[in-house]
Amino acid sequence: MEDKGSAVKALILSGFFAILGTVVGGVVQGYWNVKLAEQKYQSDLILKALESSSPDERLQSLKLLVHTNLIKQSDVRDSVTNYILEKQKDPETIPQVKAAASQTLEAPIISNAxxxxxxxxxxxxxxxxxxxxxxxxxxxxxxxxxxxxxxxxxxxxxxxxxxxxxxxxxxxxxxxxxxxxxxxxxxxxxxxxxxxxxxxxxxxxx
The missing domain is CATH 3.30.70 (Alpha-Beta Plaits)
Incomplete structure (x- = not known):
């Protein structure tokens, strides 16, 4: 009976640790998924700020991202801040990042198209x-x-x-x-x- 009881306990413990491992793994995976989503969101914001054909607008857009704290990661925010200071007197050197072409046609942006x-x-x-x-x-x-x-x-x-x-x-x-x-x-x-x-x-x- 004792051997049988020990076997049941071992089985229960094995199942418990398997479930625990799954839960912990899911939490860790979820955490990194959120982190990656945040990083992509902030990268997209910066790239969007660089789409304008006007150098001054690109500079002002970068400033807006910093001043409104839309860039949450401190190291990224610091890098963008330093970049703004570097380009302040010569915004012409800020590269324009053109939006990727879309495979689908967007709705008209003018009236009576x-x-x-x-x-x-x-x-x-x-x-x-x-x-x-x-x-x-x-x-x-x-x-x-x-x-x-x-x-x-x-x-x-x-x-x-x-x-x-x-x-x-x-x-x-x-x-x-x-x-x-x-x-x-x-x-x-x-x-x-x-x-x-x-x-x-x-x-x-x-």
Whole structure:
């Protein structure tokens, strides 16, 4: 009986330590997962602060992160503070970190965003349906999609916009098109008094 009792006790202890090990392991894993998430969050904040095309805005964004204590890790905060002091008189040397291109098209950032899709030959029209679907899903209005033979059009694809206030939207469309279709896309401003704000053309090339 004593041997049987000892065996039961050993079994219970073995199970207890197994459960304890699982619990402790889960707590430790959870702790490091939280730490890694915090580090990524703070890294993302710093990278976001460096996205602006304006050096002064990049400097001010870094200052804001420090002054509002959004950077929690003391060593990271100290490093950013020292970097700000170093670049204070020459913000031009603060590098711009461009946002990664997105595989999905974001919603329009301008009002009344209207897109006209154009191609220089019939072979290019194979992209019409897929492109229209993605533009519609993102919230853009499709004016039309057709083939034109226009000697004034370049061979290379491009995004045409006609009003300076549409520049940022045109750049975002060009970024998406470079990622999704062709690396040659660029956003180019054209003069056309008839084109109202929000009107943008996607030229697929010849």
């Amino acid at each position: 209207r897109i006209y899709i154009l191609a220089g030959n019939a072979n290019k029209t194979s992209a019409f349906n897929d492109l229209k679907l993605q533009l519609n899903s993102a919230g853009f209005k499709i004016m039309n999609a057709r083939t034109i033979v226009d000697p004034g059009r370049p061979n290379n694809p491009e995004i045409r916009y006609f009003n300076p206030e549409d520049e940022q939207q045109a750049e975002k469309l060009a970024e998406f098109m470079r990622f999704k279709y062709d690396k040659g896309y660029a956003a180019i401003l054209y003069k056309d008094a008839k084109a109202k704000p929000g009107y943008i053309e996607i030229w697929l090339g010849r």
